[in-house]
Amino acid sequence: MKTIIVGGVAGGMSAATRLRRLDETADISVFERGHYVSFANCGLPYYVGGVISDRGDLLLQTPESLAARFRLDVRVDHEVTAIDRDAKTVTVRQTRSGAETTESYDRLILAAGALARTGITPAGLATRTLRTVDDVDHITALLAGVTGQASAVVIGAGFIGLEAVENLVHRGVHVTLVEFGSQVFGPFDAEMAAPIFDELLVHGVDVRLNTTVVASADGGVELSDGSVVPADLVIDSVGVLPDTSLAARAGITIGASGGIQVDGSQQTNDPSIYAVGDGVEKIDAIDGSGVLITMAGLANRHGRATADSIAGEPGEASPALGTAILGLFGLTAAMVGWSEKRILGQGRAHRVVHTHPASHATYYPGAEGMSMKLLIDPVTDAILGAQIVGGSGVDKRIDILATAMTGGLTASALTRLELAYAPQYSSAKDPINQLGYVAENLAAGTTRALQWHELAAARDAGAVLVDVRSAGEFAAGNIPGAINVPLDEIRERLPDLPDGPLIVHCQVGQRGHTAARILSQGGLDVRNLDGGYRTWTAGVT
Amino acid sequence: MKTIIVGGVAGGMSAATRLRRLDETADISVFERGHYVSFANCGLPYYVGGVISDRGDLLLQTPESLAARFRLDVRVDHEVTAIDRDAKTVTVRQTRSGAETTESYDRLILAAGALARTGITPAGLATRTLRTVDDVDHITALLAGVTGQASAVVIGAGFIGLEAVENLVHRGVHVTLVEFGSQVFGPFDAEMAAPIFDELLVHGVDVRLNTTVVASADGGVELSDGSVVPADLVIDSVGVLPDTSLAARAGITIGASGGIQVDGSQQTNDPSIYAVGDGVEKIDAIDGSGVLITMAGLANRHGRATADSIAGEPGEASPALGTAILGLFGLTAAMVGWSEKRILGQGRAHRVVHTHPASHATYYPGAEGMSMKLLIDPVTDAILGAQIVGGSGVDKRIDILATAMTGGLTASALTRLELAYAPQYSSAKDPINQLGYVAENLAAGTTRALQWHELAAARDAGAVLVDVRSAGEFAAGNIPGAINVPLDEIRERLPDLPDGPLIVHCQVGQRGHTAARILSQGGLDVRNLDGGYRTWTAGVT
Ligand SMILES: Cc1cc2nc3c(=O)[nH]c(=O)nc-3n(C[C@H](O)[C@H](O)[C@H](O)COP(=O)(O)OP(=O)(O)OC[C@H]3O[C@@H](n4cnc5c(N)ncnc54)[C@H](O)[C@@H]3O)c2cc1C
Ligand SMILES: Cc1cc2nc3c(=O)[nH]c(=O)nc-3n(C[C@H](O)[C@H](O)[C@H](O)COP(=O)(O)OP(=O)(O)OC[C@H]3O[C@@H](n4cnc5c(N)ncnc54)[C@H](O)[C@@H]3O)c2cc1C
Ligand SMILES: CC(C)(COP(=O)(O)OP(=O)(O)OC[C@H]1O[C@@H](n2cnc3c(N)ncnc32)[C@H](O)[C@@H]1OP(=O)(O)O)[C@@H](O)C(=O)NCCC(=O)NCCS
Ligand SMILES: CC(C)(COP(=O)(O)OP(=O)(O)OC[C@H]1O[C@@H](n2cnc3c(N)ncnc32)[C@H](O)[C@@H]1OP(=O)(O)O)[C@@H](O)C(=O)NCCC(=O)NCCS
Structure with missing residues (x-):
């Protein structure tokens, strides 16, 4: 059986190597229009910065190494220009000589990746993309x-x-x-x-x-x-768009998202043709819709799954969460699932939690701060998404949340996670557990919260804002018009507080929660500003 | 309603603060026989080492701060010496003056922690524990x-x-x-x-x-x-043992493990008496048995859950995995669930996977090595436990596995986890995904593995050991008697290999897997030495 693979990097080459491991007798050819295969796309920016100093480190495999180990016929500088589905052939053009040949296949894997989006920067401007x-x-x-x-x-x-x-x-x-x-x-x-x-x-x-x-x-x-x-x-x-031109010209179905449509076995509408990677539409884990997620992990995973399908093993068909991470000058920003923007765009009900924990116990030196946001379905308590930005430990927390989402854990169930604690690594209640506690309190109605962007309207409607931080913190910066009643004095000063609706806030939300509990049990109508002064500041500026 | 809490550190104080948040009117007294409450037990060793230089950093709260914020009546240097369950009173002795009083309770929380195990070091030897x-x-x-x-x-x-x-x-x-x-x-x-x-x-x-x-x-x-x-x-x-003396004297049921027995609401056999923390028997997440796990995370979580129960909120009753972590000179060792020793002690069937991945993509500078072990139920594919030791990223991986276990993910499902990838943080296939791939290959019979401790017997029974690493790696150190056939030459040299059973190995198991696939499809009886030379070396030395 002969398999031809179009594109020799993440998705394509993962399919090729796995297929070889599954089937020593398979005839496997990989055509790559560029001059390199199996290169570390994700490492390219760091080579520009000199962080990766040896260019050779970017080239994880070569046609020679792939031939030696996996008996793959890998041809760089070869572009597949057309598919004849009836004849089961592809037209291949050598990019240097322009010579064309026709190659037949039993199975074809499209792993052509994405193309830079055009039409946004003006024509004629000498720009360069950072993709190869x-x-x-x-x-x-x-x-x-x-x-x-x-x-x-x-x-x-x-x-x-x-x-x-x-x-x-x-x-x-x-x-x-x-x-x-x-x-x-x-x-x-x-x-x-x-x-x-x-x-x-x-x-x-x-x-x-x-x-x-x-x-x-x-x-x-x-x-x-x-x-x-x-x-x-x-x-x-x-940004990028799926490179579907070859597929589209051959009548392969393109999904509404713009990516090639595949089933759980990575099979297109043509049972002999599979597709994988950035060119393919993924199934969204939250709502099952077709979405574009262009990530190396998915390309590698689905490449391997494609080989399994071709070798007759069951497909996996698991939906995608879109977990992603960015490093920037020592800061880490990571996300999983849906953002609030996207939820709002869908008009979907949701609950939000913001926290600002430390990466590990603050009594142990070196703890770094982070800001977390959790998005929750208020009906099912399912986790819809999360965003974290900060110093060390951000990558760990997003991965825990991605795993929790895959395992179907609710937001409140995060309280039950038994995460490894010693003071260099975490806190006795890990930031993930604390997210769960805050979520659980909202779900149970133990505390009512107000979001940063709801504050102005609530105050316009008559709510009084009480800052429960210390006098020193208040003096160092506060929300204009807030009155300062430090948490430890709030019980005595409760009788002096106005009767109308109150909003309490502290620096991050935690003392505000205790204040809200005290005041609401004192008969007052109170909400805690979610994420405290820090989230509010981040939001309004 | 009056609640008395015995022990004012992790479990006891977590119960006290949460109870206050839930109930402003509760009467809450905490008796602590030591001179400090709410201290960072887990930080004590680092104060000895000077890593934590300010002794004050160990004292997270004081009786005064707890009174101001949570209106708790906290009495240090007060030991509870007896419980009268019929009268619902405790006897309290001031450790400095010896004066005794009797205090009544509606609810009693036992959070006395653990005691150093005695009888192992000889009597009369001047030793010191490291607990307070x-x-x-x-x-x-x-x-x-x-x-x-x-x-x-x-x-x-x-x-x-x-x-x-x-x-x-x-x-x-x-x-x-x-x-x-x-x-x-x-x-x-x-x-x-x-x-x-x-x-x-x-x-x-x-x-x-x-x-x-x-x-x-x-x-x-x-x-x-x-x-x-x-x-x-x-x-x-x-080591430590649960401090159950007070409970036992009062007729509170002690479990077979030696810890106080509680239900899912942390309630003992006396419905007015709750217990939490190191003194309490936990329910093992793997087999539901009663076990001793003495960890701060569980003490904090169950302390909070105790308050919920007393305040009439539903208990949580979640079983314990025993996730734990150690830092040692920059090395991290972490585990979750059962060890192989423990599985063997129970005579339970299991499957083992060893890997030795890098903390992140090796093309990006600074990747550190780690060794992973995954223990799997061969019938259900459930994860029974894991151990990881190495440099950076160990804490992240153990937490992902703990979360996967809580979410009920199988070993093979680890392949589906969508973990955050950029080259500073992970690999396109994270080490956790790779564990899943190896596990899946074993479950599917794609590769057969042999454990390091099974090698000698297999060779005695006639198996031939083939080292598929490069000639250079072989020369630098090998398993005595192995023949060296580098992976990239194995196809040509296949005809020369002996007919009998073969065992292949490489450095970590990965090339061995590809070799095993080639040889088994060539009709040979072959197994891959799990974890390769590295696990074998670690095991035999
Ligand atoms: C600079 C950069 C940084 C990135 N960083 C990250 C990151 O940190 N984390 C992450 O998860 N993802 C990252 N990505 C995305 C990741 O690289 C892609 O998701 C992944 O490579 C997609 O795999 P693929 O196989 O679909 O496409 P690619 O890996 O792009 O491979 C497609 C290949 O197909 C070839 N091709 C296209 N058409 C033809 C044709 N007709 N004939 C022959 N060959 C053809 C192309 O030349 C290309 O080499 C990054 C991408 C870039 C460019
Ligand atoms: C040095 C050290 C390092 C540790 N490191 C870690 C770690 O890194 N990670 C981790 O998860 N766990 C760690 N632990 C374990 C963790 O501290 C315990 O699991 C946790 O403190 C248990 O909480 P507890 O409330 O049951 O008991 P404790 O926190 O020990 O509190 C019990 C308190 O009860 C008091 N008491 C006992 N009897 C009476 C009585 N009759 N009357 C009045 N008071 C009484 C005791 O004096 C004690 O202060 C460590 C422990 C120690 C000692
Ligand atoms: C590298 C590349 C060719 C894939 O090669 P590969 O051999 O399939 O993949 P890996 O090197 O990750 O190895 C995974 C295999 O080793 C096995 N393995 C890993 N560790 C193992 C161990 N300790 N013991 C046994 N087997 C092990 C896995 O099970 C898997 O085999 P399987 O697929 O048969 O189950 C392809 O991913 C590629 O071209 N990557 C570069 C491009 C790219 O991904 N860019 C985007 C990111 S920068
Ligand atoms: C500190 C100690 C007194 C507990 O105090 P606590 O106030 O109950 O616990 P935390 O400080 O962790 O705060 C958790 C509370 O803040 C809330 N919270 C945390 N972050 C929040 C945020 N950003 N917004 C709103 N609420 C937040 C949580 O929901 C939780 O409240 P809840 O229990 O009512 O749900 C107790 O754990 C202790 O004595 N610890 C020291 C001893 C010890 O644990 N030793 C072993 C480890 S070294």
Whole structure:
């Protein structure tokens, strides 16, 4: 049986190696239009920054190593240009010579990945994407040729744009980050992205929100705000779209999301043709809809699953959560599932929890802070999504939440997780357990919460805001108009508090919770400002 | 309603604070026989080592702070000496004056913790435990008084013994570690404890296995092997037992494990009396039996749950996994669920997987190695337990596995976890996914494995051992008698291999898996040495 694979990196090569392990007799050819296979796409930005200094480290396998170990026929600089489904053949063009051949297949795997989204940056502007080994060769050569401090404009403040920014700064380049939207790191909700924005400023990045690049200008580019910023280099990282052209031309069904539609065995509407990776529509774990999630983990996993299907083993058909993580100047931002924006976009009911715990017990040196957001279905208590930003331990907590979601644990069940505790690693109640406690209190009605963006309206409607932090904390910065009643004095001062609705807040929400309990048992109508002063500050600024 | 709490640290104080939050009108008294409440037991060793330099950091709360915030009546230096269940009173003795009073209760919470196990070190030997603030005050004063390099003997190489060793070494003390058993870190299986043993040697610790202390000697102690080792200080950390004396005298039911028996609401056989923490028997998550697990996380969680029960909220009754973690000189060792020893002790069928992955993508600098062991029920594919030892990222992986176990995920389902990947944090297939792949291959019969301790018998029975690593790796160290056929040559050399049963191995098991696939499809009877050379070496030495 002969299998042809289009695309020789994450999804394609994972399918190839697994298929070989399952079937020594299979005839397996991999066509890759680029000059490299099995390269570390995800490492490319770090090579630009010099964090990965040896270019060879990016090339995890070569056609030769894959032939030796896996008896794969891997042909780089070979592009598949057409599929003849009736004849079960593909047309292959050698990109260097232009020579074309026809190759027959029994099974075809489409693993062509994604293409940079176009049409957002103006035509004619000399931009470069950051997607291939060629791209980083070009970028590093260009920067090496600049005398004095180089400058760059990065368009798009998503995952790859931000990784590009970090690495350019690390290399000493002056960076202007141009973002069309009103916040950096669009996958996050605005108040969670605030620390990322701050981190960019701390590292001297010139961040331009609500802005686009409109044209090239002398020595740089002109922005939509009329300014001209210097640019030896313009990196276009506004995002990617599934590369479905080959599939579409052959009549393979494309889903509403724009990705190739596959079943649980990665099979397309043509039973001889499978598809995997960034080009493919995933099934959303929250609502079962077709979505685009372009992640290496899924490409690798589904590549392997495709081989299993072809070898006759059962498919796995597991839905995707979209777990993702970004490192930026030592800050980590990670997410899983749906953001609040997306939930709102669907008009779906939800409950929100914000916390600001420490990575480990604060009595042990070196604890770092983080901000967490949990999104919950108020009816089922299911976890809909989470976002975490901060220092060490963010990656651990997002993975615990992703695992909890896969295991079907409710938000309240997070209280029951028995996580490893010694003071260097966690707290006796891990931040994940605490998220669960806060969620459980909301579910049980033990505390009522108010979100940062609801505060202004609640106060307009007559609610009084009580800041229960210490007098010192209050003096160092407060929400205008709040009255200060430190938590430890609240019982005595309860009789003096107004009768109407109260909103209490502290720094992060924890003392506010205790205050709310005291006051509500004292007969007052009270809500706790979720995430406290810190979330409010992040949200309003 | 009046609640009396016996013991004012993890379990007791967590119950007290939550009870106050739930009920402003409750009358809550906490009696603590020591001089401190709410202290960081888990931080004590690090104060000895000077890692935590401010003694005040150990004291998370004081009776005054707890009165101010939670209106708790906290009395230190007060020991509860008897319970009169009929009268619903306790006898309280002021430890300083000896004065006794009687206090009545509606609800009583026993949170007396554990006591050091006695009878193992010889009577009359001047040892000190490491359990209280007084202990560390004594230890640090004693060490401060030694001129020249101090020396210490630590008895017992469990969690607290090893933490004591690390901190004494960190302080410049010469340490002899005396362990009755044949390995350090008894909770681990022997081959997984090997890196811990090595790490102790690297740090100059004199480790004596299969040894006990028999008597004091001039300037030190005499060991069972006849030697005398120097000791300005002897720390006894052979373990703890539940402190059930008060409960037992009052006729409270003690479980077979030796801990107080409670139901899912932490209620004892007396409906007015609750118990929580180290003194209490836990329900094992694997088999539902009564077990002793003495961990701060459970004490905190069950303390809170006790308050919920008393306030009339539903109990939680969740079983315990025994997740635990140790830091030792930068090495991390963590576990969850059952060890292989324990499984064998129960005569239970099981499957084992060993892997040795990197903490993150190796193409990104700074990846650290770890060794993982997964224990699986071969019938249900349920995860029975796991052990991990290594550098960074160990804590994350054990927490993911603990969460997976709580969520009821099978070993094979670990392949489906969508964990956050960027190269600083993980690999496109996280080590947890890889554990799942290996487990799935065993479950499906795709590869057959052999454990390190089964190798000798298999070879005695005629199996031939084939080392599929490179010639260079083979030359650097190999299993005596193995023949070297590098993986990339195995297809050509297949005809030369003997017909009988083969065992293949590589460094960690991964290339062995591919080799086994090639050979078994070539018609040979082959098994892959699980965990490869590395696990075998750790096991046999
Ligand atoms: C800079 C960068 C950083 C990233 N960082 C992360 C990260 O940290 N974490 C993460 O999870 N993901 C990350 N990703 C995304 C991840 O790399 C992709 O999700 C993954 O590589 C998708 O796998 P794939 O097989 O679908 O596509 P690819 O790995 O992109 O492979 C597709 C290949 O197909 C080839 N091809 C296309 N059409 C044809 C044709 N007609 N004929 C022959 N060959 C063809 C292409 O040349 C390409 O090499 C990053 C991506 C980039 C570019
Ligand atoms: C050095 C050390 C390090 C540790 N490290 C970790 C770790 O890293 N991770 C982890 O999970 N766990 C760790 N533990 C274990 C953890 O501290 C315990 O599991 C937890 O404290 C148990 O809580 P508890 O409330 O049952 O008992 P404790 O917290 O021990 O409190 C019991 C209290 O009851 C008091 N008491 C007893 N009898 C009476 C009486 N009759 N009257 C009045 N008072 C009484 C005692 O004086 C004691 O203060 C460590 C323990 C120690 C000693
Ligand atoms: C590397 C690449 C070729 C895949 O190779 P692969 O051999 O299939 O995958 P891995 O190296 O992860 O090894 C996984 C295999 O080893 C096995 N394995 C891992 N550790 C093992 C161990 N200790 N013992 C036994 N088997 C083990 C797994 O079970 C799996 O085998 P299986 O699929 O037959 O179950 C492909 O992923 C690739 O090209 N990657 C680079 C591109 C990319 O992913 N880019 C995006 C991220 S930067
Ligand atoms: C500290 C101690 C007194 C417990 O105090 P506590 O107030 O009950 O517990 P925490 O400080 O963890 O706070 C948890 C509470 O804050 C709430 N909370 C946490 N973060 C919050 C946030 N951002 N917003 C709102 N509420 C929050 C939780 O829901 C929980 O309240 P609940 O129990 O009513 O649900 C007790 O654990 C103790 O004495 N510890 C020291 C001893 C010890 O544990 N030793 C062993 C480990 S070293």
